[in-house]
Each structure stands twice: as C-alpha cells, then as structure tokens.
Amino acid sequence: MDICVQKFGGSSLATSEQRVHVCDRINEAYEKGCHPVVVVSAMGRAGDPYATDTLLSLVKSADSQQDARNLDLLLACGEIISAVVLSEALNARGLKAQAVTGWQGGILTDANHGSARILSINPKKIYSLIEAGVIPVVAGFQGATNDGEITTLGRGGSDTTAVALAAVLKTGYVEIYTDVDGIKTVDPRIIPDAPTLSTLTYREIMEMAHLGAKVIHPRAVEIGMEAGITIRVLSTVEPGKGTIISSGKEVEHPISDRVVTGIAYISNRAHVRIASEQDFNQSKLALQIFQELANHGVSVDLIYLSPNLIAFIIDQEMSDLVKKVLAPYRLNISVEKGYTKVSVVGAGMHGVPGVMARVVQSLEQAKVGIYHTTDSHANISCLIKEDKLTDAVQALFQEFELSNKEGQE
Numbered sequence: 001m002d003i004c005v006q007k008f009g010g011s012s013l014a015t016s017e018q019r020v021h022v023c024d025r026i027n028e029a030y031e032k033g034c035h036p037v038v039v040v041s042a043m044g045r046a047g048d049p050y051a052t053d054t055l056l057s058l059v060k061s062a063d064s065q066q067d068a069r070n071l072d073l074l075l076a077c078g079e080i081i082s083a084v085v086l087s088e089a090l091n092a093r094g095l096k097a098q099a100v101t102g103w104q105g106g107i108l109t110d111a112n113h114g115s116a117r118i119l120s121i122n123p124k125k126i127y128s129l130i131e132a133g134v135i136p137v138v139a140g141f142q143g144a145t146n147d148g149e150i151t152t153l154g155r156g157g158s159d160t161t162a163v164a165l166a167a168v169l170k171t172g173y174v175e176i177y178t179d180v181d182g183i184k185t186v187d188p189r190i191i192p193d194a195p196t197l198s199t200l201t202y203r204e205i206m207e208m209a210h211l212g213a214k215v216i217h218p219r220a221v222e223i224g225m226e227a228g229i230t231i232r233v234l235s236t237v238e239p240g241k242g243t244i245i246s247s248g249k250e251v252e253h254p255i256s257d258r259v260v261t262g263i264a265y266i267s268n269r270a271h272v273r274i275a276s277e278q279d280f281n282q283s284k285l286a287l288q289i290f291q292e293l294a295n296h297g298v299s300v301d302l303i304y305l306s307p308n309l310i311a312f313i314i315d316q317e318m319s320d321l322v323k324k325v326l327a328p329y330r331l332n333i334s335v336e337k338g339y340t341k342v343s344v345v346g347a348g349m350h351g352v353p354g355v356m357a358r359v360v361q362s363l364e365q366a367k368v369g370i371y372h373t374t375d376s377h378a379n380i381s382c383l384i385k386e387d388k389l390t391d392a393v394q395a396l397f398q399e400f401e402l403s404n405k406e407g408q409e
C-alpha cells in the first residue's frame with residue numbers, strides 16, 4: 001500500500017466541526033488505497049485554549065527572557081494535545097489511529113531550542129503502526145536531541161515535519177491542508193480576492209516564505225526541494241486543486257518569468273538607528289554591537305552600515321532587550337517600533353530595468369513613506385510604517401497586476 005503524508009494546520013483543527021473535515025480528508029485518502037501518515041499543528045490560533053500563542057502567553061513577560069528549553073517543553077504540548085484529540089476523533093469514526101510525539105516518531109534534531117533543525121528521522125515506529133493498519137497522527141513542530149531534550153522547529157514548523165517525513169517515507173508527495181485554498185499572490189487577510197496560484201517553484205515560494213508569507217514554513221520548502229517532494233497546499237474544508245510547489249519542470253505554464261509573482265510582509269518590526277561621531281570603520285564598535293546582539297539571540301535584518309550610522313530592524317518584542325544590551329556603550333541610539341517590511345517577490349525581476357522605479361512610484365502615489373530598502377535578484381523590500389501596510393500592499397498589487405489570472409488558477 002502506498003503511503004501519503006497529510007498535514008493539517010491549527011486553523012483546521014480548532015473545533016470538533018472542523019475536525020470532521022479533517023477526518024473526511026484522511027478517510028478519502030484511505031479509501032483511495034493510500035495509508036495516511038498525518039501530521040498536526042496545535043489546535044486553533046491565539047486565544048484558543050491549546051494554541052501555541054496561548055501556551056506562550058502563560059509564561060511571557062516583557063522584562064525577562066524565557067528559558068528556551070522550558071519554552072520548548074511548553075510549546076510541544078500544543079501539538080501533542082492536538083494529535084491525541086484527532087486520533088480519538090479518527091478512532092470514533094472507526095479509523096484506527098494513534099497519536100505519536102515527535103520523538104516517538106524518531107525525529108532527531110539539533111539542540112537549537114526554538115528553531116531546531118531535523119537531523120534525521122528513524123521511521124521504525126511509524127512503519128510498525130502502518131503495518132498494524134493504524135494511522136499515525138504525528139505531533140508536528142517538535143523533535144528531540146540525542147540527549148532526549150525536547151525541541152521545537154520554529155513557528156510554522158509542522159509543515160517541515162510533514163515534508164521531512166514524506167522525504168524519509170519516500171512518498172514523493174505531501175499535502176498541506178490549511179484555511180485558504182492555496183497560495184495566493186498576497187495574504188488574503190489584506191487582499192481578500194487575491195488569486196490563487198496554481199503552480200509555484202520551490203525557489204519562488206521559498207523567497208516569499210522567507211520574506212514573511214506565513215502560509216508555509218521556509219524550511220519545509222527547502223527540504224522539499226532537496227528531496228524532490230511535490231508539495232500541494234490546499235483547503236481542508238473545500239479541497240480543490242490548491243497550489244502545487246515543485247521544481248517547475250513539469251509545469252505547463254511556468255510563472256517564473258513573471259517580474260513579480262507575489263507580495264509578502266513581516267510586521268512588528270522596530271527600526272534601530274545608532275549614530276556616532278567617531279567613524280565606525282575606524283573603531284571596533286560596529287563589530288562589538290553586532291556581536292553583542294548575536295550573543296543575546298537578537299537577529300537583525302535590513303542592515304545599513306556607514307561611517308557614522310548603523311541602522312537595522314529587529315522583531316519589536318526585542319526592543320527593550322536591545323536597549324538594555326547596548327546601554328553600556330553610551331551611544332546615540334533610537335529604537336522605534338511600528339514598522340513593517342513589505343516585499344515584492346519574483347524570480348523574473350533579475351536584470352529587468354524599472355522595477356524599483358515602479359515600486360517607489362506606486363508607494364509614493366499611495367502616500368506611503370519608505371524608510372529603508374534592500375533588494376536581491378528576486379525581491380525588493382521596503383521598510384514602511386505599520387499603519388500604511390494595507391495602502392502599500394494595495395498599491396503594489398495594482399502596479400504589478402497581481403489580480404491578473406495569467407499563469408494562475
């Protein structure tokens with residue numbers, strides 16, 4: 001019997017009514033002659049009793065850093081609860097299922113708590129359940145180190161569990177079920193009628209995921225690309241064709257030659273500016289600053305370094321920590337919250353003149369101030385004020401004709 005890996009996101013598992021749809025999808029796979037291996041996220045979203053953000057809020061405080069090992073222990077519970085609840089629902093439907101934690105499922109990770117990487121998977125337990133005719137319901141987003149320490153894979157990491165399992169079980173294919181009908185040109189929370197892309201290459205979605213499109217975990221795409229796994233993202237409730245992510249070779253209408261494929265954004269950023277009268281290049285100060293931040297686990301982005309100014313953005317939750325860590329240097333430092341990094345993404349923009357001009361012009365017309373920009377071969381990112389996000393996205397969406405159906409479903 002073939003094996004198929006199906007992953008269900010937290011938004012699909014929040015209520016017993018929603019779990020009926022999940023059971024339907026699993027049952028359909030079973031009836032098609034495929035033995036499902038199910039991966040689940042924690043049930044629901046912030047505010048729901050067992051959602052990851054709710055668990056996080058139990059211990060979060062602004063003035064102290066939580067112990068990363070403790071946090072992983074806490075967060076891993078969300079997915080375990082979800083796996084148990086879903087396997088009980090499957091059992092009640094007459095489908096034999098058993099909940100499996102990450103470590104019971106043989107998922108070995110490094111010790112980087114909060115953002116661990118899967119090192120290997122020993123599928124013994126999963127194969128033994130399959131042989132016994134039982135559906136394994138694996139808790140996503142978690143694993144354990146060689147020393148038995150429990151780890152998590154980074155926010156959104158259940159996608160990665162699913163793709164990594166598909167790689168080890170050699171299924172060649174994985175289904176990611178969620179609350180949207182596929183990957184769209186932009187987050188439908190901002191543009192509700194953004195079209196769904198029928199196909200995307202690994203590279204295109206990886207770029208979008210790294211730049212904030214939370215619909216899929218970037219590491220999941222990386223593993224999919226390395227192992228040649230076709231990933232289908234589709235709706236749990238009304239599964240249509242969804243979006244197929246692959247190398248693109250077999251795609252009839254590749255869209256990778258589009259200048260801009262989509263828009264992504266990362267909110268809750270703080271803009272840090274450090275001015276100095278003494279030349280940063282002549283002192284070791286710049287190095288000391290970045291080393292200090294790294295030692296405290298602060299990741300920096302949109303970095304600008306010049307003789308008298310260092311600027312970068314951080315997760316705004318890190319603002320107080322950054323101020324505290326840099327205080328002893330007695331610098332002229334400002335940390336301003338309330339920014340968003342918005343990016344246009346497209347593998348086809350490389351070498352095309354005028355893309356930046358179109359970005360600047362459309363944002364200017366929409367009265368959106370730009371505080372910093374950066375670009376790569378496949379994206380242009382702008383730092384804007386958070387309260388201008390919708391205006392910015394709408395302007396870019398129109399400028400790059402992302403409602404256009406060409407190459408899309």
Ligand code: ADP
Binds near residue numbers: 012041177187213216
């Ligand atoms: P799940 O709980 O299924 O893992 P996520 O919240 O992680 O769900 O991902 C689905 C959400 O991703 C959608 O509800 C949507 O708001 C958001 N999203 C962001 N960018 C996109 C995009 N380009 N296309 C589709 N959804 C997107």
Ligand code: ASP
Binds near residue numbers: 010041053078141159
């Ligand atoms: N529950 C985890 C999160 O909210 C993992 C996931 O949803 O994939 O980030």
Ligand code: MG
Binds near residue numbers: 156
């Ligand atoms: Mg997700």
